[in-house]
Amino acid sequence: IAENEDPGLVMNYYRDSALRLKISSKNKFSFFTSATRTLPFLGSETSSMTASLKEGNGQELWMRNFRYIETIKEALERECPGVVSCSDILVLSARDGIVALGGPYIPLKTGRRDGRKSRADILEQHLPDHNESMSVVLERFANIGINTPGVVALLGSHSVGRTHCVKLVHRLYPEVDPALNPAHVEHMLYKCPDAIPDPKAVQYVRNDRGTPMKLDNNYYRNILDNKGLLIVDHQLATDKRTKPFVKKMAKNQDYFFKEFARAITILSENNPLTGTKGEIRKQCNLANKLH
Numbered sequence: 001i002a003e004n005e006d007p008g009l010v011m012n013y014y015r016d017s018a019l020r021l022k023i024s025s026k027n028k029f030s031f032f033t034s035a036t037r038t039l040p041f042l043g044s045e046t047s048s049m050t051a052s053l054k055e056g057n058g059q060e061l062w063m064r065n066f067r068y069i070e071t072i073k074e075a076l077e078r079e080c081p082g083v084v085s086c087s088d089i090l091v092l093s094a095r096d097g098i099v100a101l102g103g104p105y106i107p108l109k110t111g112r113r114d115g116r117k118s119r120a121d122i123l124e125q126h127l128p129d130h131n132e133s134m135s136v137v138l139e140r141f142a143n144i145g146i147n148t149p150g151v152v153a154l155l156g157s158h159s160v161g162r163t164h165c166v167k168l169v170h171r172l173y174p175e176v177d178p179a180l181n182p183a184h185v186e187h188m189l190y191k192c193p194d195a196i197p198d199p200k201a202v203q204y205v206r207n208d209r210g211t212p213m214k215l216d217n218n219y220y221r222n223i224l225d226n227k228g229l230l231i232v233d234h235q236l237a238t239d240k241r242t243k244p245f246v247k248k249m250a251k252n253q254d255y256f257f258k259e260f261a262r263a264i265t266i267l268s269e270n271n272p273l274t275g276t277k278g279e280i281r282k283q284c285n286l287a288n289k290l291h
């Protein structure tokens with residue numbers, strides 16, 4: 001590649017076998033949740049945000065186990081310093097995490113660079129809130145080229161992981177949301193017994209009680225059964241624009257995987273920093289100038 005020429009995102013820009021760290025079965029779950037949940041942050045504006053939010057102090061709600069990204073980064077810096085960006089580590093981690101949880105193998109490009117500064121302050125403008133209307137959710141994703149079946153497929157990630165009580169008590173107290181399946185309400189009340197959860201206690205409900213460790217299409221069956229934890233999950237199953245795709249994905253896992261792969265690919269290529277833009281961070285939670 002000639003100097004000053006921006007190679008953009010390329011397939012196998014460098015060999016990624018160095019990333020194949022041994023992942024224990026206990027850790028593969030956290031690995032997926034931290035990596036995949038951070039994927040939506042990967043635009044040029046946002047890639048740096050991801051890496052500037054630190055774990056702990058309430059950040060548990062954002063990126064659980066972000067520390068695995070740092071572990072991978074440390075291993076890579078030992079082998080080939082200054083080559084692999086934190087953004088690429090996130091993407092390839094998501095790819096391998098998806099496979100580790102029984103999802104499809106999605107070949108994803110590399111060649112991203114990291115932001116030179118944190119843009120954590122504008123994060124909220126880019127991400128839909130979990131109580132948002134379906135129109136806003138669809139619009140936010142449409143802005144980055146993801147269509148309705150793509151959105152439905154991405155939300156299928158809620159087939160694994162957890163939701164902390166702080167995010168769902170408003171559906172239980174002071175009154176139980178009548179849209180919820182009563183059998184599920186019982187479980188939710190058991191897991192989240194306080195209207196105002198103790199911020200220090202890590203109280204949560206599993207997103208998918210049936211197959212919590214498998215990225216499968218069980219999420220769609222749950223939400224059709226009114227067992228969606230978040231407003232956004234419930235709406236996905238009821239909104240007339242999304243419901244047909246929910247039903248199709250509930251019946252057909254191959255279709256879910258196909259749409260999921262397509263949408264994850266678009267997400268992973270959203271507005272990246274490439275070529276000479278940005279930098280290769282030395283440490284993923286800090287821009288280099290802050291060292």
Ligand code: HEM
Pocket residue numbers: 032033036037039040060061062064128129130131137154155157158160161162163164165167230232
């Ligand atoms: C409308 C879009 C979305 C909204 C509003 C949303 C909202 C949320 C919320 C509120 C939680 C619970 C967080 C907590 O209590 O710790 C959660 C968990 C999760 N979300 Fe989403 N999400 C969205 C889209 C996505 C996408 C696109 C992905 C991945 C491709 C994803 C993957 C996950 C995963 C894996 C978890 C479990 C995290 C864990 O166990 O720590 N979500 N989501």
Ligand SMILES: [Ca+2]
Pocket residue numbers: 159160208210211212213214215216217218219
């Ligand atoms: Ca599942």
